[in-house]
Amino acid sequence: MRIWKYAMASTILGSALVLGACGGGNATQPGETATTEQGTEAEQAEGSVSGDGSSTVAPIMEGIVEEYAAEEPGVQVTVGVSGTGGGFEKFIQGETDFSNASRPIKDEEKASLEEAGIDYTEFLLAYDGLTVVVSKDNDWVEDLTVEDLKKMWIEDGTTKKWSDINPEWPDEEIVFYSPGTDSGTYDYFNEVILEEEDLVSNATLSEDDNVLVQGIQADPNAIGFFGYAYYLANQDTLKAVKIGGVEPNNETIETGEYAPLSRPLFTYASNKALAxxxxxxxxxxxxxxxxxxxxxxxxxxxxxxxxxxxxxADLEALKK
Incomplete structure (x- = not known):
């Protein structure tokens, strides 16, 4: 497997990763057989598969799709990036075979799938730590509590300034960047931090995490949040803020110490498509x-x- 770390900055909102329609010069052609490491022959797969959903899951899926294309050139895989909510909308309409999500499926989405007659299986893919970030030029914020985040991010009709959180911080207006409302990251932050209160009305919203990255990089008064991988990809220009004294890293995310912002990542697949x-x-x-x-x-x-x-095992059971 090639080195993929920090390689996801090219993921673009609304674009689709269309890989696998053709392979490299040494790839087995569709319908041919390939020799495995054990010396046996395995027939190459053919066909197409489509997905959509979370921009947070996109770096994982982008890498998998490209590596899969080299092994299975007869399969065209198309993966859109319209956010968790947007992905589920397409999944419910029967437009996709799988839907990537940075939060568990909602009850109303389950109900809509049931009404549409679509049975599905949930697959866990990885853990993420939703990361709160500021520009490297911000030299005053190192640590925030959950209560600080609530005070900053909940809409209460006031103009939020850094000095409202700490009197020693600048008397400058906070500039907010947030994933869009179709994003599972938005939903997760809304649930565990805002507790379903309204997000500040003057935030810049985008399902494209790279838009958020660029905005925060350029403004020392900006703050935002997105998946841990996007922070790692831009850590030369962004600073991760500790939450309650805990910084996001592999260990704190896996153990759940980075609470309440550690979370699982999923893909949901149509049972009919898999079968x-x-x-x-x-x-x-x-x-x-x-x-x-x-x-x-x-x-x-x-x-x-x-x-x-x-x-x-769950996947294999659907094949029987």
């Missing part, structure tokens, strides 16, 4: 077999191996 579409089944199997290594490579945290084994 009837050989390309969808093959791609999901490859995803579960490689998600841990890819997660670590792009800056997230792998699950315990037994979680991936459970996912593979």
């Amino acid at each position: 009837e579409n050989e390309a969808a089944y093959n791609f999901m199997k490859y995803t579960l077999e490689n998600a841990g290594e890819m997660a670590e490579s792009v800056g997230y945290v792998a699950l315990p191996e037994e979680e991936y084994e459970k996912g593979l």
Whole structure:
């Protein structure tokens, strides 16, 4: 597996990763057989599979799709990045075979899928630590509490200044950057930090995490939040803020010490697609077999191996 860390900055809002339609010069052609390391022959998969959803999950999926393309050139994989909520909307409409999510599926989304007659399986992919960041030019913020975050981010009709949080900090207006309302990261922050209160009305919202990165980089008075991998990819120009004295890193995210902002990442797949579409089944199997290594490579945290084994067992059960 190639080194992917810090390589996701090219993920673009609304674009799709369309990989696998063709392979490299040495790739086995669609319908041909390939020789495995054990010397046996395995027929190459053919077909297409489509997904959409979380921009937080996108770095993992982008790497998996490109590596999969080299192994299975007969399968075209298309993955959009419209946010967790936007991905579920397409999944409910039957437009996609799987939906990437940075939060668990909501009850109303479950109900809509049931109404649409779509059975699905939830697969865990990795752990993430939702990371609160400021510009490297911000030399006053090192640590915030959950109560500080609430005071800053909840809309209360006032103009928020840094000095409101700490009188020793600048008497300058805070500039907010947040994932958009279709983002699972927005939903997660809203649930565990804002407790369903309204987010500040003057925040810049975008489902494209790179837009948030660029805005925060350029303004010492800015603050925002997104997945841990996007912080790692830009740590030369961004500073991660400790939450309650705990900094986000692989250990604190995996153990849950980085609370309440540690969270699992998911993909939800259509049972019908997995049972009837050989390309969808093959791609999901490859995803579960490689998600841990890819997660670590792009800056997230792998699950315990037994979680991936459970996912593979659930997947295999759908084939019977």
